[in-house]
Amino acid sequence: MKKPSSKIREEIARLQDQLKQAETREAERIGRIALKAGLGEFEIDETELQAAFEEIAGRFRGGKGPATGRKNAGDGKAGSTSAAKDEAGAAQSSTGEA
Structure with missing residues (x-):
C-alpha cells in the first residue's frame, strides 16, 4: 500500500x-x-583554504573531480564553498576565536 503524503513529508x-x-x-x-x-x-584566505581542502579531497578520491554532495553543486562551487565555511567555522568555534 502506498504511503500518504503526510507520512512521506514526515520521513x-x-x-x-x-x-x-x-x-x-x-x-x-x-x-x-x-x-x-x-x-x-594562520590567517588563511577562505578561498585558499577551500582550494587546499579540495586538493586534499582529490588525493583521497584518486584524482576524481570535486564531488560535494550538496544541493547547489551544479557548478561545483556553491556546495563546496559552504562546506569550507562549515569546516572553517567549526575550527574557529572550537578555539573560541572568531
Whole structure:
C-alpha cells in the first residue's frame, strides 16, 4: 500500500534532520583535525583554504573531480564553498576565536 503524503513529508523532515546532524559531526571532526594540524594559527584566505581542502579531497578520491554532495553543486562551487565555511567555522568555534 502506498504511503500518504503526510507520512512521506514526515520521513523527509526526519531524514533532513539526520543529514544536518551528520554534516555537523563531519564539520566538527574536520575542524578538530585542522586545529591539530595547526591551521587555526594562520590567517588563511577562505578561498585558499577551500582550494587546499579540495586538493586534499582529490588525493583521497584518486584524482576524481570535486564531488560535494550538496544541493547547489551544479557548478561545483556553491556546495563546496559552504562546506569550507562549515569546516572553517567549526575550527574557529572550537578555539573560541572568531
